[in-house]
Amino acid sequence: MITNTRxxxxxxxxxxxxxxxxxxxxxxxxxxxxxxxSLLSSLGVFVQDVGKPFFIDPMTYRFILPPEHIIDREKGTVPRWMRYLAKTYSPILEHSLGKKTLTANDLNATRGGIQELTCNTLEYERTRFDTSEPALINKYFDKYDAFEEIGDSIAHNIQGTRPSFVIPPFFLVEEVGDPWYRLNLICSRIAAEQKKPEELLYGVLFLRKEILLNSECVDIVRDYADRRLAGIALWVNGLSEESANTEILSNLIRLIDGFRSIGKVVLKLNGSYLSILMNHNGLSGFSCSLSYRSDRDVNVSKWIIPGPPKAKFYIPGLHQAYSLDETEHVLRMFPFLKCSCRVCRDSYGNDLDIFQLEMKKVGYCQNHFLNARKAELDGFAQRGISGAIEDINEVLYCLKKKNAKGARHLTKWLNLMKAVQSVGTGIELPAKVNELESASIRHG
Ligand SMILES: [Zn+2]
Structure with a gap:
């Protein structure tokens, strides 16, 4: 279980x-x-062998995309993993796969259909890594301390077979109260009924970011207040924490705080440094990839992005990644932003002439990012929001001394954190928390 203590x-x-x-x-x-x-089976073996906590994203939202987003443009076929999952989850998904765009009505035509989808999805998550052969020897056990160790890490178990929590099938919501929103709630309710006693269940909110421009946070929190949901996994589609406007980010914080106020653990899918800061407002955790980006968008298919991704360097003081060209330029202008993690020390050191050459090597930028991120997480755990604000202020002061513009995201985050600290989030919920049954009645 995710705790909020460190x-x-x-x-x-x-x-x-x-x-x-x-x-x-x-x-x-x-x-x-x-x-x-969609994880490759070789990577699945890795997750299982490592034995760290995990959860499975069933990726049901991919099955309601138009066929042109599902069919691989190069091969002209539906990816094998989708065919397998459709067969595993539901005949409704299987019959329409790659042929038509599914609507909420298609899925909700019969109670049995949505029940079957929910039960099969939960069972898939439970058994994805389940094996009858316990891994008695964890080959990764002695590797935990091999990297640059700073502070503690979460305890790992020797048999990484069961997810830390399960989540119901979920779909992208365009508007609060729309058919997908109601369907997600129905899936949550069915999942709550099907949950095993020892199991933790999280509800999922997968929202179009414009939803956060409206003040409907209280409604959403009430709808997901069911006591059987131990937590909420929150994904705002395509939301970049760096470039989103202040209103959207303020309402995101209100939403998180609303869930905290009724005792829910909140996990943000696809987060960046702001997700670390939002721990102060009740965000228990977040997920991220080695692309360092927080703006994952379900409507952007991987084969639409041209060419291989270029190496990017995460500048720790700016809490954002930049191209190697931009980074070299920034580091020459502002030497105080140089990184001294082990990867940086052992590669280019103080010689910026070889910075790009070194950091282009496979895995270097990513290894540096993980060191930088660990330092961010440990720094926050030790010094909290006031320490983080102090550090951002210091960086902005040093940039300003040289009349440098940019790093607007830092100013925005700073103002956001100060505003939220002083004003509070203003969410009030009734003392008696409604269960999902009453929520679904209200939404018809
Ligand atoms: Zn570094």
Missing amino acids: GPKMFMQLRKTDDKSVLEKALSHFDGFHVGA
Whole structure:
């Protein structure tokens, strides 16, 4: 279970096979895995062998995309993992896969259909890594301290077979109260009925970011107040924590705080440094990938992005990643932003002439990022929000001394944290918390 005592927990997403070689050297730098149902089986074996906590994203939202977003443009076929999952989850998904865009009505046509989808999804998550052969020897056990160790890491178990919590099937919500919103609530209610006594169940909110421009946070919190939900997994589609406007981010914080006020653990899917700061407002944890980005968008398919991703360097003082060109330029202008983690020390050191050459090497930027992120997490755990604000103020002061513009995201975060600290979030909930049954009645 995620606790809130030492700063937020960070769950790493595995996207490609290269991620394994980076993460296996930094096992003490993160708390667990966010496993997408599309994960390659070789990476699944890695997650299982490592034995850290994990949860499974069933990726049901992918099945309601238009066929042109589902069919691989190069191969002209539906990816094998989707065919397998459709067969596992529901005949409704299987019959429409790659042929038509599913509506909420299609899924909700019969109570039996949505019940079957929910039960099969939970069972898939429970058994994804379940094995009859217990791993008595954990080959990663002695690797936990091999990287640059700073502070403690979460205890790992020797048999990483069961998820820390299960989540119901979920779909992208366009508006609060829309058919997908209601369907997500129905899936949550069915999952709560099907939950095993020893199991933790999280509800999922997968929201279009514009929803956060409206003041409907209280309604959402009430709808997901069911006591059988131990927590909430929150994903705001395409939301960049760096570039989103202040109103959206303020309402995101209100939403998180609202859930905290009724005792729910909140985990944000796809977070960046702001997610660490939001631990102050009740965010218990977040997941992120080695792309360092928080703006994952379900409507952007991987084959639409042209060319291989270019190496990016996460500048710790700015809490954001930049291209190697930009980074070199910034570090030459502002030497106080140089990183002194082990990867940086042992590669380019103080010689910026070889910075790009060194950091282009496979895994270097990512290993540096994990060191920088661990320092951010430990710093927050030790000094809290006031320490983080102090550090951002210091960076902004040093930038200002040189009349430098930019780093607007830092100013925004700073103002956001100060505003939220002084005003409070203003969410008031009735003393008696409604269960999902009453919420679904209200929404018809
Ligand atoms: Zn570094």
